[in-house]
Amino acid sequence: MVIPVLIGMTLIVFFILRLIPGNPAQLILGQRATKESLEALTSQLGLDQPWYIQYFSYMKGLFTGDIGTSIRTGAPISQEIWPFFIATIELSVVALLIAIVIGMNAGVISAWFQNSWFDYTAMVIALVGISMPIFWLGLMDQWFFSIDLGWLPSTGRENVRDPVTPITNFYLIDTLIQGDFSQLNVVVKHLILPACALGTISMAIIARITRSSMLEVMRSDYIRTAQAKGMRMFWVVYKHGLKNALIPVLTVIGMQMGILLGGAVLTETIFGWPGIGRYIYEAINFRDYPVIQTGILIVAAFFVLINLVVDLLYAAIDPRIKYH
Amino acid sequence: MEVKNLTTSFFTDDGIIPAVDHVSFHINKGEILGVVGESGCGKSVTSLSIMGLVPNPPGKIISGEILLNGEDLTKLPEKRMRQIRGNDVAMIFQEPMTSLNPVYTIGNQLVEAIRLHQKMDKKQARNRAIEIMKHVGLPRAEELIDDYPHQLSGGMRQRVMIAMAMVCEPKLLIADEPTTALDVTIQAQILRLMKKLNENDQTAIMLITHDLGVVAEVCERVVVMYAGKIVEEGDVESIYEHPKHPYTIGLIKSVPDVHMKIDKLYSIPGNVPKPGSIKQGCAFAARCEFATNRCFTETPPLLDMGHGKSVRCFLHETVEDVSYSV
Numbered sequence: 018m019v020i021p022v023l024i025g026m027t028l029i030v031f032f033i034l035r036l037i038p039g040n041p042a043q044l045i046l047g048q049r050a051t052k053e054s055l056e057a058l059t060s061q062l063g064l065d066q067p068w069y070i071q072y073f074s075y076m077k078g079l080f081t082g083d084i085g086t087s088i089r090t091g092a093p094i095s096q097e098i099w100p101f102f103i104a105t106i107e108l109s110v111v112a113l114l115i116a117i118v119i120g121m122n123a124g125v126i127s128a129w130f131q132n133s134w135f136d137y138t139a140m141v142i143a144l145v146g147i148s149m150p151i152f153w154l155g156l157m158d159q160w161f162f163s164i165d166l167g168w169l170p171s172t173g174r175e176n177v178r179d180p181v182t183p184i185t186n187f188y189l190i191d192t193l194i195q196g197d198f199s200q201l202n203v204v205v206k207h208l209i210l211p212a213c214a215l216g217t218i219s220m221a222i223i224a225r226i227t228r229s230s231m232l233e234v235m236r237s238d239y240i241r242t243a244q245a246k247g248m249r250m251f252w253v254v255y256k257h258g259l260k261n262a263l264i265p266v267l268t269v270i271g272m273q274m275g276i277l278l279g280g281a282v283l284t285e286t287i288f289g290w291p292g293i294g295r296y297i298y299e300a301i302n303f304r305d306y307p308v309i310q311t312g313i314l315i316v317a318a319f320f321v322l323i324n325l326v327v328d329l330l331y332a333a334i335d336p337r338i339k340y341h
Numbered sequence: 342m343e344v345k346n347l348t349t350s351f352f353t354d355d356g357i358i359p360a361v362d363h364v365s366f367h368i369n370k371g372e373i374l375g376v377v378g379e380s381g382c383g384k385s386v387t388s389l390s391i392m393g394l395v396p397n398p399p400g401k402i403i404s405g406e407i408l409l410n411g412e413d414l415t416k417l418p419e420k421r422m423r424q425i426r427g428n429d430v431a432m433i434f435q436e437p438m439t440s441l442n443p444v445y446t447i448g449n450q451l452v453e454a455i456r457l458h459q460k461m462d463k464k465q466a467r468n469r470a471i472e473i474m475k476h477v478g479l480p481r482a483e484e485l486i487d488d489y490p491h492q493l494s495g496g497m498r499q500r501v502m503i504a505m506a507m508v509c510e511p512k513l514l515i516a517d518e519p520t521t522a523l524d525v526t527i528q529a530q531i532l533r534l535m536k537k538l539n540e541n542d543q544t545a546i547m548l549i550t551h552d553l554g555v556v557a558e559v560c561e562r563v564v565v566m567y568a569g570k571i572v573e574e575g576d577v578e579s580i581y582e583h584p585k586h587p588y589t590i591g592l593i594k595s596v597p598d599v600h601m602k603i604d605k606l607y608s609i610p611g612n613v614p615k616p617g618s619i620k621q622g623c624a625f626a627a628r629c630e631f632a633t634n635r636c637f638t639e640t641p642p643l644l645d646m647g648h649g650k651s652v653r654c655f656l657h658e659t660v661e662d663v664s665y666s667v
Contacts, residue, residue, distance in 0.1 A: 247426035
């Protein structure tokens, strides 16, 4: 399943890119470039070949492990893209963790105390959270927490005057490995605002799904059985209820991870986060075909991978689900 | 255990509905009491009231006492109630297919029940679980303990439920229609098991059912309920041989008899009234062939007939009637 999906993905991206007007050679050489130099560069980039030759050489590269070279910088994409990609993963994972911890608990407690003030408040906030445009929320966060209160930095990923020495490019992990806690503090502070802004919608969606799934589970006979054993309600809810309610929640979490990866562009732009969203965005401006193709392919591959993990987790959670 | 004047009502948009209405009965030590009645007559709510598990809101115990060894369960704080649930009073439910948690193994759920009330480490509790599984007649208990509920048949699941309920040797076991969802052959096995446990362990059982055949097989005394009220109470033989309340008579008549070839099975005319819909008079009056005008205006009291028997019907008020029935 995974391979055909990814091949289909390369096809779609490849053709849509070539439908966008604009010539990379023109963009590199500028408006005043001569016809000869334009033609020379176009043929050097291989863009004068018929589309199927271009596609096949691209695919051939992929299968031999060569993900291409940037038209704009001339550097291999494999070297360039990694830090950007990791930066996005770090941001998305932290955003998702915040969304899961807060969203899931809010959903569980809302279902447990259905129609209580907590339930109403949490669900109104969740509704607002879903409807909130992320760029607006990001700007408001910046204005309030960094400009007004001055608690947190507004943009970037690190202190540019004292950059983190990358090892894995996950700065949280890098600073921990190096035992540099003042740097860790800086990195965490830079993460909080963009992660919260990015995670808000996911948090709201997770809260609502958890609540509705839990409400259904809490009516089950086995919940009554657990209560009849003399179990504390907290454990009835979190042990017997939550695990049964987890399947739809997990599905949503998997999809949200993909959406966060792809949708981080806005957040990354607002918060000056050097992630893959911004990397691809800049590549689009320069019609840097190989970078766009590969960037989108990597995000798509990651999305497919996460869904695979989610499918495997289903079986781990529910013994009635088996894969052959 | 003694239930005195228990009233449990549901507060709904249509008003307050008394699902259990001034119900009093008792269960002696080591006794099997049958509670009989059609669906919606308040049997299950009575048992949930005893367990303190009436869904609240909308349900609430309005009045009455539930005395277990002198302790009134209706007044206990939740913490003490949790110690009683599963330990002194255990319950098994109608649907063995859905009453076990599908995502945990049988062993996990049994061990959990043990460790909630007894100080045991995981290993000891597991051994105890295997022991109780064998006790309720589950084969290959050592392997079965690591199975998930969906790998078991309905009868086996109900045995697991019984094992789970019996694991702390409760004084009272409430069985809410334990055999309704099972095949007839499995029903007999489960009933025999419950009878055996009752005899061996001296556990009192409150057996809730709509099946008079089940009652005849295992119970000593019977309480017949109708529309939230007790309409007749007595020992099994006298209720079968000399039923007094027209509703009980109807119930017994509707059990098909293999020796009689008939074209049409008997059924009590009409339906069980919606709880709370009858404001005055006897709740059964509309379906009763002996009903008089008085039955529609006055609520009959529960008449003590002596020998532990009682009936809620005007027919037995007069002396002649009493002599007729004894």
